[in-house]
Amino acid sequence: MLERPRDREVVCHASAWDIDLVDDLRIKMCVEITGEDFATVHHELGHNYYQRAYAGQPYLFRDSAHDGFHEAVGDTIALSVTPEYLVRIGLIDRAPDPSRDIGLLLYRALEKIAFLPFGLHVDRWRWDVFSGAIAPADYNRTWWAETARYQGVAPPSPRPESEFDAGAKFHVPANVPYMRYFLAHLLQFQFHRALVRAAGVSGPLHRASIYGSAAAGERLRAMLEMGASAEWPDALEALTGERR
Known part of the structure; x- marks a missing residue:
């Protein structure tokens, strides 16, 4: 599904699917022609290429090194959606001068750095719910108390x-662990730096x-093909040369 159906309600939250853990790979998304969705498509394709890369592993290792x-x-793939990349694929005629990058940098900071306290907050709250440390009657109160604690944000x-x-x-209602996104916001820049x-x-x-670099592609593919067959520090080292 790439477009919102007109005849029924659907969950449009973008996701990548490995249907048979072999080669039936799909994206579910209600795509709109926006810069945000353009980057999201690159992100979801990153999942699909990871899934394709580790398809040769034994069944239990057909997954990532960790979430x-x-x-x-x-x-990491989405980080390569740069002005120069957009020129190369013909979406814009000329890349803006680097002296005008402050808007791009501020957007990236809001997207990546401001996310970190939220990414931590979601799973810490979920874990306390699962452990019983937060009673059902206190779900909303503690959600906003921890939002204020970690993000400095109050309800309107x-x-x-x-x-x-x-x-x-x-x-939260889909029961998707969220710590993966917190960790990913740190790892992606380490991956990107190594590939660059x-x-x-x-x-x-x-x-x-x-984009277009065979050397970077080979470095990335070697790590992706490992799947879950090695400890995550080994996978990290294969890509970046670093173990943490």
Whole structure:
């Protein structure tokens, strides 16, 4: 599914699917022609290429080194969606001068750095719910108390304890562990830096794209093909030369 159906309600949250753990790979997404969705498509394709790469592993190893790796790979690919990349694929005529990058950098900071406290908050709250440390009657109160603690954010209006505001985040009712995204927001820049170096690209990382680099592709593929057959520090070292 790539377009929102007109005849029924669907979950449009983007996701990548490995139907048979072999080669039936799909993306579920209600694509709109926006810059955000363009980057999201690259992210989801990152998942699909990871799934394709480890398909040759024994069944139990057909997964990422840990959950954070799967999300990090998708985000690493999206980091190569740079102005220069857009020129090369014909979407824009000319890349803006680097002196005008402040908007791009601020957007990236809001997207990546501001996310970290939220990424930590979601799973810490979920873990306390699962352990019983937070009673059902306190779900909403503690959600907002921890939102204020980790993010410094308050609700726009008083929230009754009978509501379940955490459920507005897709991953909470879908029971998708969220720590993977917190870890991925750290790992993706480590991956990106290593691949940019392998590609021999110079200049600031936020302008560096590995598009078209066979050397970077081989480095990435070698790690992806490992799947879950090795400990995650080994997979990290295969890609970056570092174990943490």
